[in-house]
Amino acid sequence: MRRRLIALLCVTGSLVSGCGMLPGGHDRKTVTVWLMKDSASKEFLRRFTADFERTHGDLRLDIRIQEWTGIVEKVRAALRPGADDGPDVIEVGNTQVPLYADDGRLVDLTLESMRDWGKEKWLPGLAQPGRDGNKQYGIPWYAANRVVIYRKDAFERAGITRPPKTRDEWLADTAKLDSDGTQGIYLAGQDWYTLSGFIWDEGGELAREKDYEWQGTLDTTAALRGMDFYRRLQALGEGPVDADEEHPPQAGVFAGGKVAQIVAVPGLAQSVVRQNPGLKDKLGFFPVPGRTAGRPGTVFTGGSDLVVPQNTGDQFAATTVVGALTGAKWDTELARTMNYVPNKTSLAGAVAGEEGVAAMAAGAAHGRATPNTPQWADVEADNPIKEYMTRVLNGADPAPEARKASRAITGKLAPDVG
Template sequence: MKFRRLTLVCVSACLLAGCALVPSGGTERHTVTVWLMKGSASAQFLQRFTEEFERTHDDLDLDIRIQEWTGIGEKVQAALEAGGPGGPDVIEVGNTQVPQYVDGGGLLDLTLESLRDWGVRDWLPGLAEPGRQRSTQYGIPWYAANRVVIYRKDLFEQAGIAGPPKTREEWLAATEQLDSRGNQGIYLAGQDWYTLSGFIWDEGGDLAREDGGVWTGTLDTPAALRGMDFYRRLQALGDGPADADEEHPPQAGVFAGGKVAQIVAVPGQARAIVQQNPALDGALGFFPVPGESADRPGAVFTGGSDLVVPKNTDQRDGAVAVVEELAGAKWNTELARTMNYVPNKATLAGAVTGEEGVAAMAAGAAQGRATPSTPEWAAVEAENPIKEYMTRVLTGADPVTEARRASRRITEALAVPLG
């Protein structure tokens, strides 16, 4: 996405002289530099936001610079270490990336600002928790996205299923019923560990837990084992490969190419499905991943972005003002409507009820979680013993033995500081 930076038009003589921008009223203007990621917000949204922000903050100008996701980690770390003029004052980062920047000591503590009047109690936990270290808030939730169930309404109707299931047991029964009609009730790859994580959280388990600053893998707890057992039962109702994840092959293509009734994916996958099989246009529906009871959806892994402020900013007040506006109800709901995101608070979910897929995503996001809030989690994902554990269980190995093995490997990875 191309985005032209919005700058204040001033007389060329002042530009050449390098003088401060001082309006007729005598207020000196300062520039707040904001790094946002490519694709997070449309150029039209940023234009509207910038114009209103500058109009209501007569001492501030915005310099919004769009960044590529590729290589962003190293670029952000360099900016946090360098400081000085020209560096970013506000940065959009992936929610699960916040711990690594906190670990480097480069982020501003925003606890007082966020507790004051930013609605901290209503933030989605999957965005807020990775941005917090113990009781200190560094990352401010901006927007979220998570998995839902994409299903074929026609196959559900042909199988006599009145509507989307509300509980896990109803989900299993419906999927078995779809199978009995000659369909593939669900396509669920054997190594879709993000989906497994939701089932584990639903049971009260975790991938890893911290005690006194020490992280330990916990796939071998009774709760986590129950989550894996549900995954096994559901995965068996389709032909997903036991030794591959959802991208090998891409599950959207599998869904488009045959009589697959359901996949677990972000709603945006529906566009890819219809592009590959236009006959499915209008035939797709969405529902939240079911939970153990009908009163609330199941837990899901929540992706998305947080806003952070570098500790070395020389525009602290201006940076805080930008974060407050972008994460506030007005602009957050407008961003959600514009980009089909989940707003940063469950109380704002009504803003996206008009889009079936986004509404399903928002319902699940209220129960959302993120990966363990430690920078060393990246080392776990690099080798990902969770995937190997899943494959072994799905191909007949003893779940308890394999869970202990995977938990040990997680513990070992989390014990080695990144550097």
């Protein structure tokens, strides 16, 4: 939102400790930016702010840190026409963009992204949910996704000399690891994000849009093949079939020392080592294997996009900030600082030196996001995919259970009438 500063400038959100006189005594436009807690370090934001204000002498940044809890309603309120003191740039979860774009309250950034933002190299799992038809509302910022975290010593004991490259190799290796009191893999029965990748690898979808209506598609032949692979892999461990990866937290299970592999974001390894320091230097990472050796498996891509509200007081200034944050220089710096995947496949080399992040980047190149509809949030709120997975893993016939789950998804994706 456009504001005038006469004498003092403060960058909020506890990013700097004080305020000072503006150089030269002249006024500058202030661009208010909402970023989420822990998305970027304070030091990164200090450096970015200093560089941006040095190279854009007519602009100042007011960066305000937000909590994820309750953010959807807070953003919706800020996007309302006439909202006072709202932000000019907002960081949103990549799969949240449809929630806000659906109201027509975001700026269409298609022209800016086509000019010089390198959109042809964007990670698909960030770019696709930021798009509605031919309009690009969300600009990819950073990504994170699941990889396989494994015990190097367990692989050595099993005679496995390199991480598997294909899903068939992964099953065979996991079967070797599943012995002598060690689970070959700990995979909770309701880890539907991991299942989604297997379904996408088979050419299936969680849901498809046809004639402007969304339908659940877990009952297609391709989606059933993905569930069958999940069933076979999950059976090579003792993950609970009626719970997800957070119940109990899989980091704690892995830290117990009786698990050879888990599927998780690489950062979870830090929690594992904190709980079991003896595993330091014993953990490795590899991309989720694909159907063939030439391509890693498809994975769900999480992360953030940047959006610009329609009610911004200065669209040009707002898009200038977006371009700087998502440009190669600072996007690469953010990825290195925070162990993220950069927003473009062409920048993956910037994180090649970190084994876990490099494994993420390999998967992110083929990453996906959940179906691009604002109603998908209703699916996740009471997720029929989880119940479907539990029933199949308990021995139920997959086909009728998939049809039942697909009908439930279709019902949740139907827009409210009246």
